[in-house]
Amino acid sequence: MSQVRVSTKINGDAIEFLCEADEPLLDVLRDRLGLTGAKEGCGTGDCGACSVTVDGRLVCSCLVLGAEAEGREIRTIEGMANGEQLHPLQKQFIAHAALQCGICTPGFLVAAKSLLERNSNPSEHEIRFWLAGNLCRCTGYDKIVRAVQAAAAEMRKG
Amino acid sequence: MQYEAPTTINAAVKLLAGKARTPRVLGGGTDLLVQMRTGRIEPDLLVDVKRIPGMRDITAKAGGFRIGAAVSGSELGENKALKKAWPGVVEAANLIGSTQIQGRATLAGNLCNASPAADAVPALVCAGAVAVIAGPKGKRSVPVEKVPTAPGKTCLKKGELVEAILLPKRAPRSGDAYLRLIPRSEMDIAVVGVGVNLTLDAKGVCTAARVSLGAVAAQVLLVADAAKALIGSKVDDAALDKLAAACSAACRPIDDKRGTKEYRIEVAGVLARRAAQIALKRAKGSK
Numbered sequence: 001m002s003q004v005r006v007s008t009k010i011n012g013d014a015i016e017f018l019c020e021a022d023e024p025l026l027d028v029l030r031d032r033l034g035l036t037g038a039k040e041g042c043g044t045g046d047c048g049a050c051s052v053t054v055d056g057r058l059v060c061s062c063l064v065l066g067a068e069a070e071g072r073e074i075r076t077i078e079g080m081a082n083g084e085q086l087h088p089l090q091k092q093f094i095a096h097a098a099l100q101c102g103i104c105t106p107g108f109l110v111a112a113k114s115l116l117e118r119n120s121n122p123s124e125h126e127i128r129f130w131l132a133g134n135l136c137r138c139t140g141y142d143k144i145v146r147a148v149q150a151a152a153a154e155m156r157k158g
Numbered sequence: 159m160q161y162e163a164p165t166t167i168n169a170a171v172k173l174l175a176g177k178a179r180t181p182r183v184l185g186g187g188t189d190l191l192v193q194m195r196t197g198r199i200e201p202d203l204l205v206d207v208k209r210i211p212g213m214r215d216i217t218a219k220a221g222g223f224r225i226g227a228a229v230s231g232s233e234l235g236e237n238k239a240l241k242k243a244w245p246g247v248v249e250a251a252n253l254i255g256s257t258q259i260q261g262r263a264t265l266a267g268n269l270c271n272a273s274p275a276a277d278a279v280p281a282l283v284c285a286g287a288v289a290v291i292a293g294p295k296g297k298r299s300v301p302v303e304k305v306p307t308a309p310g311k312t313c314l315k316k317g318e319l320v321e322a323i324l325l326p327k328r329a330p331r332s333g334d335a336y337l338r339l340i341p342r343s344e345m346d347i348a349v350v351g352v353g354v355n356l357t358l359d360a361k362g363v364c365t366a367a368r369v370s371l372g373a374v375a376a377q378v379l380l381v382a383d384a385a386k387a388l389i390g391s392k393v394d395d396a397a398l399d400k401l402a403a404a405c406s407a408a409c410r411p412i413d414d415k416r417g418t419k420e421y422r423i424e425v426a427g428v429l430a431r432r433a434a435q436i437a438l439k440r441a442k443g444s445k
Contacts, residue, residue, distance in 0.1 A: 021159045045255070060262075065161065129344065131257075
């Protein structure tokens with residue numbers, strides 16, 4: 001079985017890697033590229049802990065093959081902060097204590113950023129439906145929703 | 159396992175018709191990759207069709223729409239013309255899974271996964287959608303209800319793949335709707351799904367209807383008696399009663415953790431009535 005050679009862009013950087021034909025993008029990110037922010041919760045697309053964007057579209061990286069990344073543009077949680085400067089969502093998650101164990105947090109942040117790029121002023125209803133594919137077993141979601149609302153308000157002010 | 163991403167339909171057909179014993183088509187992968195991971199299937203070849211021109215496009219065709227086999231649910235939901243003409247089809251597709259799943263999942267994949275509880279399939283069936291299938295002997299068009307032949311099985315032969323789904327031209331005063339019942343508010347599998355598509359004449363009398371049921375039999379059902387209950391009526395209470403009775407009568411459901419037989423039979427009638435009322439409103443031009 002020969003490996004697949006893939007050229008792609010991750011968080012703006014041109015990246016090349018070799019992977020197995022059936023290897024999920026999540027495993028490539030974590031085990032080959034050292035980008036361990038995306039987490040494996042379920043491996044079957046139910047929990048959203050592995051959320052990334054591919055060409056701007058929010059997906060579960062456990063349900064994308066590494067080979068499919070050829071020529072695409074991937075964004076992960078590692079590309080969210082600007083150096084030491086946290087993204088408003090990251091700041092508000094901390095301010096609102098919107099996390100406990102933290103396993104789901106990178107997925108929530110990537111998914112919430114994707115929402116705010118499309119809708120700068122989402123209702124609570126819209127936030128809850130957009131994030132329905134991100135599971136959190138600690139917070140009960142309320143703090144997460146408040147943090148996203150606060151980040152949206154902050155970003156609207158500019 | 160081998161991974162290939164051909165750039166023409168002919169190359170894809172050649173790969174699928176070749177010496178691989180258990181080839182699979184990779185579109186959105188939201189069912190396929192899960193089945194591979196759980197060991198339910200072990201393909202020796204994956205043919206990723208997303209690099210074939212047209213596979214990711216929604217285009218106007220013969221007054222209707224051609225939806226490439228790799229178009230995602232999100233892309234369907236963002237297409238205003240499609241949503242306006244076929245709101246029921248789009249709402250059914252958009253009910254599948256989460257935002258993340260919507261970023262990948264396709265109509266053609268939902269159809270070919272051949273689950274009796276597939277959400278998009280009843281909506282496509284009542285819309286009169288057609289699957290364009292490419293294969294070693296050329297292309298053929300198959301009504302979507304004929305594609306799944308049993309749970310997990312389709313009519314596709316060796317070397318064949320669905321290239322696109324066609325939605326027909328809309329007659330004036332037409333509307334469609336899809337409703338499903340799940341035990342939660344999101345992210346679950348249908349206990350019952352109902353699709354209704356109808357057309358009215360200028361006086362508001364129903365002249366054509368198609369009604370489909372999901373998750374109540376081994377395959378999605380196109381219920382002729384339910385359509386008959388609507389045709390010739392103004393979709394009034396009496397017609398809706400007949401529709402509900404016809405839908406309940408057509409069910410041949412299983413008992414499982416999501417619902418009992420009796421519950422599914424009852425709910426099929428209730429949802430059919432509600433879906434018909436939504437389709438009626440849409441046919442009359444309100445949202």
